[in-house]
Amino acid sequence: MTIVTTKGTDGSDQGMTVSAFCSVSLEPALILICIEQSASAYQAITTAAGFIVNILSAEQEQLARRFAIIDIDRFEGCGFTRSSSGYAILDDVLGVLECKRFTQYDGGDHTIILGEVETTRVASGTPLLYYRGGYAQLER
Numbered sequence: 001m002t003i004v005t006t007k008g009t010d011g012s013d014q015g016m017t018v019s020a021f022c023s024v025s026l027e028p029a030l031i032l033i034c035i036e037q038s039a040s041a042y043q044a045i046t047t048a049a050g051f052i053v054n055i056l057s058a059e060q061e062q063l064a065r066r067f068a069i070i071d072i073d074r075f076e077g078c079g080f081t082r083s084s085s086g087y088a089i090l091d092d093v094l095g096v097l098e099c100k101r102f103t104q105y106d107g108g109d110h111t112i113i114l115g116e117v118e119t120t121r122v123a124s125g126t127p128l129l130y131y132r133g134g135y136a137q138l139e140r
Contacts, residue, residue, distance in 0.1 A: 001060075001128040001135070003067045004033055005080075005088040006044050006051040013075050013088050014044035017068040019130045020110070021053060029117040030102060034110045040070055046104060046111055052087045053115070055095035056128040061135050063090065064128060084119070096121040 005015035020034035035045055045051060056064055067074045079091035083098050099115030129136045
């Protein structure tokens with residue numbers, strides 16, 4: 001599970017929970033996110049020069065739920081630092097992908113955004129998963 005963060009045209013922090021995320025290419029390093037066109041952060045994410053993909057740990061379900069709520073300040077009470085581009089990097093995430101927007105495509109009621117990965121950071125831990133409409137744990 002991921003939270004994508006960026007800046008709005010007014011400079012405000014914008015972010016949302018995004019479950020549709022995957023790698024696309026190694027050369028160049030590209031990832032894909034899908035954003036519903038009715039999402040509150042849609043305008044910011046589809047027009048910003050770049051964004052951060054924050055990969056959540058299993059302990060961050062409440063954070064994923066918070067960033068899925070509409071009409072609240074999602075960043076209130078959440079710890080974060082800034083990327084070199086000024087985007088929010090959430091505290092204690094398993095991974096961080098700083099991306100510049102590469103291209104985007106219409107996907108029905110969603111927009112498919114390709115991001116070119118510019119920098120990464122990885123920590124060890126268990127990822128937060130979303131499966132069959134709920135949060136799940138990875139079991140071996």
